[in-house]
Amino acid sequence: MLFQKKLIERVKNKCELDNHIASALMYGSFTKGEGDQYSDVEFYIFIKNHMNANFDSNTWIKELFPVELIFFNEYGTQVAIFSNLVRGEFHFLPEQKMGVIKDFKPTGVFPNPEKMFIYDSTNKLFPLLEYLNEDDPIRKTDxxxxxxFNSFVNYWIFGINVLKRGEYARSLEILNGVQKQILQLMRIQEDTVERWLNATKNLEKDLSKRSYEKFRAITANLNEKSIKQAYTNSIVLAESLHVDLSKEYTVGIEQQLLSKLHTLLID
Structure with a gap:
């Protein structure tokens, strides 16, 4: 059995036995049937209100399996690196904040409640998970x-200007923003919008081979020629997407503006 599945079972059993725990859920790859030996496992664990102040989340995690590291990342998520270097992410919140689950809705498409359910003593969790499973967010919109498109132009001009200034590392970083906008447009084009916010996830399977190769052409190494070529290719790809998507959607940006970007590539 995969360690991650053992971890899920261990969390479930611990929640059932620990009087501090009001309810718990998991999210991520294993709830969607996509988890493997490389996947993280992510949990939301709600602590009974009157016990929250004295709850020791570090100790709770350490009692699951041996850990090498526990820390809070930049998003406030408690990350555990277990001794076999598998990552776990834990959100510990008081029971009174269970309503935060509804805020997940705009972020993606969620599996049925049974896949996310870990434990509940409140009878509040399942209705919240059912809410997530209702109509998916509509991504294919004008x-x-x-x-x-607007963000693409903004990132593109920003990135090419710092490139021409000689800030290659910064231009390469900004290229990530260009790529994200292009990928979202490509996902609309190919109707693979389930992974809208994390647009690169599973890209090798989600995009057609032809589109994947087009995306590859807008990636770069840290040298001026490679970065400039990626920005050049991204305009061509944006122009092509504009032509295609304009057939079905109302696109406010003019093709002429995209073509005008080419002028900034002239030394």
């Missing part, structure tokens, strides 16, 4: 397409 608003999303226009935001992606």
């Amino acid at each position: 608003e999303n397409i226009n935001f992606a």
Whole structure:
């Protein structure tokens, strides 16, 4: 059995036996049937209100399996690196904050409640998970397409200007923003919008081979020629996406503006 599945079972059993725990859920790859030996495991664990102040989350995690490291990342998530270097992410919150689950809704498509359910003593968790399983967020909209095109232009001009200044590392970093907007447009084009926010996840399977090769052409190494070629290719790809998506959606940005970007590539 995969360690991650053992971890899920251990968390479930510990929640059932620990009087501090009000309810718990998991999210991520294993709830969608996509988990493997390389996957993280992520949990939300809600502590009974009157016990929250004295709850020791570090000790709770250490009692699951041996750990090498526990820390809070930049998002406030408690990350555990277990002794076999598998990652776990834990959100410990008081029971009174269970309503935060509804805030997950805009972030993606969620599996059925049984896949996310770990433990509940409140009878509140399942209705919240069912709410997540209702109608999926609509991604294929004029608003999303226009935001992606507008953001593409913004990132592109920013990135090419710092490139021409000689800041290659910074231009390469900004290229990530260019790529994200292009990927969201490509996902709309190919109707693979389930992974909207994390657009690179599972890209090798989600995109057609032809589109994947087009995306590969807008990636770069840390040298001026490679970065400049990626920005050049990204304009061509954006122009192609504009032509295609304009057939079905109302795209506010003019093709002429995308073509005008080429002028900034002239030394």
